[in-house]
Amino acid sequence: MHHLDITGLEARYGKNTVLSGIDLSVARGDVIGLIGPSGSGKSTILRVVMGLLPPVSGSVKLDGQPVDYAKAADVRRLRDRIAIVFQQYNLFQNMSVLQNVTITPTKIKKRPKAEVEEEARVLLAKVGLGDKLDSYPDQLSGGQQQRVAIARALALRPEILLLDEVTAALDPELVSEVLDSIRVLANEGMTMMIVSHEMGFIREVASRVVFMASGKIVETGPAAQIFDAPTQPRTQDFVSKILRH
Known part of the structure; x- marks a missing residue:
């Protein structure tokens, strides 16, 4: 049984269909790299999984249990097990780094403060x-703030971590320090779905790469296959363009 199973997923923004016929399964320890042109639906998959955009049809199962996104209890249970980090760090400006990371586990999850702080x-x-630990967000670089956001997500003890373009808003010289942190998690066996334009990094850490275009999955396979020997013309076109740069 897969850890996360997405079947026949369709999603819309208004009348605009942004995902159609999405089938994707994630096993424990998988690092799934989602790549493709802007607007292809990569980030939307993560949003639907997290319950931020209700699917029109299809199903999401966690450990074989269907998630009913219309039920708040189901969404809460899902968010106990899956965490997401966005492009924007959204840290609390009036709290120290340590407070930013500990507030949700202590206030919402009601876990013991000493234990949460140690973690x-x-x-x-x-x-x-x-x-x-005692610095405030405005004393940190963007790369440092994004690493705080990653630590904050990990403090929720997720089984699956979703990373949505987490380096897109950063200056180029700050990107590698954030990728280094993600690399550590991948090496530890963290299950992740990563949406990124950092192709070299996706190639390195992803156990499977999913190429998307126009709201559909065009091709999926090991990184070496997708980057070196893609079978679909749409993938070939995309890969040849990015490898030229």
Whole structure:
């Protein structure tokens, strides 16, 4: 049984169909890289999975259990097990780094403060910010803020981490420090779905790459196949363009 199963998923923004016929399964420990031109629906898949955009049809199952997005309890249960990090860090400006990471586990999940703080220190050290616990977001670079956002997501103890263009808003020289943190998680066996334009990175960390265009999955396979020997003309066209740059 797969950890996450997406079947026949369709989603719309208004009258505009943004996903159609999406079938995607994620096993434990998979790192799925979602690539494709802008507007192809990559980020929308993550939004639908998290319950931020209701699907028109199709199903999402977690460990074989269907998720009913119309039921708040189902969405809550899902968000207990899956966390998402967005392009914008959305940190609380009036809280220190440590407080940003500990607030949800202590206030919402009602976990013991000492235990949560200890875990947060470990997570912040893991993303290279062990010395920034008392800093405030405006004292940090964009790359550091995004690494806090990753630690904050991990503090929820998710089974699956969704990363939506987490380096897109960063200056080029700050991108690698965020990718380094994600690389550590991949090496530890964290299950992830990553939407990114960082093709070299996706090629390196993804166990499977999904190429999307126009709201559909065009081709899926191991990174080497998708980047070196894609079978679909649409994928070939995309890959040849990105590899020229």
